[in-house]
Amino acid sequence: MRLCSPLIFCLMAGVASAFVISPNHMWTKLILTHHWPSTFCSMEPCHPTISYWTLHGLWPDKGIECNSTWHFNSSEIEDLRPDMEKSWPDLIKPASSGFWKYEWQKHGTCAAKAESLNSQHKYFSKALELYHKLDLDSILKKFDITPSEKYYKFSQIEAAIENFYSVKPKIQCVHPSKNADVQLLGQIEICFDTDFALQDCEKEKDRVKYMSVDKVSGFSVCDHDIPVYYPPLP
Secondary structure (H helix, E strand, C coil): CCCCCCCCCCCCCCCCCCCCCCHHHCCCCEEEEEECHHHHCCCCCCCCCCCCCEEEEEEECCCCCCCCCCCCCHHHHHHHHHHHHHHCCCCCCCCCCHHHHHHHHHHHHHHCCCHHHCCHHHHHHHHHHHHHHHCHHHHHHHCCCCCCCCEECHHHHHHHHHHHHCCCCEEEEECCCCCCCCEEEEEEEEEECCCCCEECCCCHHHHHHHHHHHCCCCCEECCCCCCEECCCCC
16 A cells, blocks of 8 residues: 555546646645655554655645656656665665656656656656755754654644744654554655745645545544654664
């Protein structure tokens, strides 16, 4: 099972490769999604060996699989491969490029409606650029939030990100059971506008949608009142 964006629905089918589209169907937000390997591998068949936040994807807020004829071609991003393997690894099949293929077909072909992302190289290189620019690991450490056996308040994590980036992130957790007294920090989304400037991820009117759909993939917006476990490598 792939963990995929619950925010994105297929609003356009059969989009031509020229990407001549109505402005009403153009995405307006990019969601740079990080996931925490130890939490991911508590849900999926993998063994965590990475102790830093890795890329899950760069997702536009409109459209999925916008051009099924535009196939992934790994040769177009060969120069990015060393960084991709480190920063955007397939945690389930580390030697495979299948994860990148999946992300391109589902999200990249929609992001590519913008001229700034209208090639596979542009899409993947921009995702890597934004990932390194944010440097989420360093920011959390700066605020003394590190993987450990202790628990954090959700407000600590949220405040650290908001105070540094000056925008509202979307922070997701895994709830081991319905009445669990702790939640696992699993995924953090930070958002950008069409010019790649930081912007808030959530609006209050979106919150119900986020909460109801994310649970399908195992993630949901963290409960503000339940302690958060940021699991270290086992």
